[in-house]
Amino acid sequence: MDAQPLAVGIIGCGNVGRILAEKQNTFRITAAYDCVPGCALDFSARFGAKPLTEFAELLAEPVEIVVEAASVSAVREYAIDVLRSGKDLIILSVGALADETFRIELLGEARRLNRKIHVPSGAIMGLDNIRIGQVSSVDTILLRTTKNPLSLGIGEPETKCVFSGTASECVQRYPKNTNVAVSLSLACGCDASVEVWSDPGETKNMHEIIFSGEFGEAYIRIRNNPSSGNGATSRLAALSALSILENLKNPLVIGA
Numbered sequence: 001m002d003a004q005p006l007a008v009g010i011i012g013c014g015n016v017g018r019i020l021a022e023k024q025n026t027f028r029i030t031a032a033y034d035c036v037p038g039c040a041l042d043f044s045a046r047f048g049a050k051p052l053t054e055f056a057e058l059l060a061e062p063v064e065i066v067v068e069a070a071s072v073s074a075v076r077e078y079a080i081d082v083l084r085s086g087k088d089l090i091i092l093s094v095g096a097l098a099d100e101t102f103r104i105e106l107l108g109e110a111r112r113l114n115r116k117i118h119v120p121s122g123a124i125m126g127l128d129n130i131r132i133g134q135v136s137s138v139d140t141i142l143l144r145t146t147k148n149p150l151s152l153g154i155g156e157p158e159t160k161c162v163f164s165g166t167a168s169e170c171v172q173r174y175p176k177n178t179n180v181a182v183s184l185s186l187a188c189g190c191d192a193s194v195e196v197w198s199d200p201g202e203t204k205n206m207h208e209i210i211f212s213g214e215f216g217e218a219y220i221r222i223r224n225n226p227s228s229g230n231g232a233t234s235r236l237a238a239l240s241a242l243s244i245l246e247n248l249k250n251p252l253v254i255g256a
C-alpha cells in the first residue's frame with residue numbers, strides 16, 4: 001500500500017508558495033495562510049489547499065511541516081507557535097535568524113520540543129560543505145550578490161557596489177534579497193562579509209561565494225534565473241525548498 005503523502009502547511013501564498021504547489025509530488029499542501037486573504041483564496045482555488053485567513057487556524061491543521069515563504073517579520077511572528085503546535089518548519093526568510101536573541105529563543109524551543117527547523121540552501125549552492133566552518137578554521141567567507149536594480153528595489157542607473165558590510169547588517173537593508181547571506185553565516189558559524197552590487201545590465205540573480213580556511217579555497221558562482229512571479233527571488237530558492245520536501249521521507253540522505 002502506498003504511504004500517505006506528507007501533509008504540508010504554507011505561510012505565504014506568493015511566488016515561492018505557488019512554485020511549490022505547482023511541483024508537489026510526494027507531498028500535499030493541504031493548508032495555506034497569507035496575511036492578504038485574497039492570496040490564500042486564489043491559492044486554494046488553484047491548488048486545492050484549505051484557505052486560512054487567520055494564522056491561528058494553521059496551528060490546528062493536521063500538517064507535519066510548515067513552509068514559511070512569506071517575510072522576515074512572518075518568521076518572527078509565527079515560527080515559535082508553529083513549533084509549539086507540534087510541527088516542523090522550513091524557513092525561507094532566513095534573515096530573521098540574524099537576530100541572535102530571537103534565534104536563541106527559537107532554537108531553544110525547537111530543542112525543547114524535539115522539532116526540526118530546516119534552512120534550505122535557497123538561492124545558493126555549497127551550503128552543505130560550508131558547514132565545515134563549524135568544525136574547522138575559516139579565513140574568509142564572502143558573499144558577493146549582483147542583481148538588477150529593479151530586483152533590489154532601487155533606482156541606481158550605474159553598476160555600483162551599494163552595500164559592503166556583514167550579513168546581519170545587510171539583511172536589514174535588503175531583507176528580500178540577501179537571506180542567503182544569513183544562511184551562509186549560520187552554516188559556517190560566523191557573520192559572513194557581504195557585497196551587494198547593482199547592475200542595470202544583469203538579467204540573472206548572481207551570487208559569488210569566496211570561502212577559504214583549513215580545508216583550502218573555494219569560489220562558487222551561481223547565476224540564477226529570477227522566478228517569474230518575483231524577480232528578486234531566484235527560482236532556485238523555491239526548487240531548493242521543494243527538494244527538502246521531496247526528500248524528507250527518503251532514507252538516503254545526500255549532502256546537507
Ligand SMILES: NC(=O)C1=CN([C@@H]2O[C@H](COP(=O)(O)OP(=O)(O)OC[C@H]3O[C@@H](n4cnc5c(N)ncnc54)[C@H](O)[C@@H]3O)[C@@H](O)[C@H]2O)C=CC1
Nearest residue numbers: 012014015016035069070071074092093122123176233237
Ligand atoms: N532563503 C533564500 O535563499 C531565499 C529566500 N527568499 C525569501 O522567501 C520569501 C518568499 O519569497 P517570494 O515567494 O518570492 O515572495 P512573495 O512576495 O512573492 O510572496 C510572499 C507572500 O507572503 C505573504 N506574506 C508576507 N508577510 C506575511 C505575513 N507576515 N503573514 C502572512 N503572509 C505574509 C505576502 O502577502 C505574499 O503573498 C521572502 O521572504 C524572500 O525574501 C527569497 C529568495 C531566496
Ligand SMILES: O=C([O-])CC(=O)C(=O)O
Nearest residue numbers: 123177178179180233234
Ligand atoms: O533569490 C535570490 O537570489 C536571493 C534572495 O533573494 C535572498 O537571499 O533573499
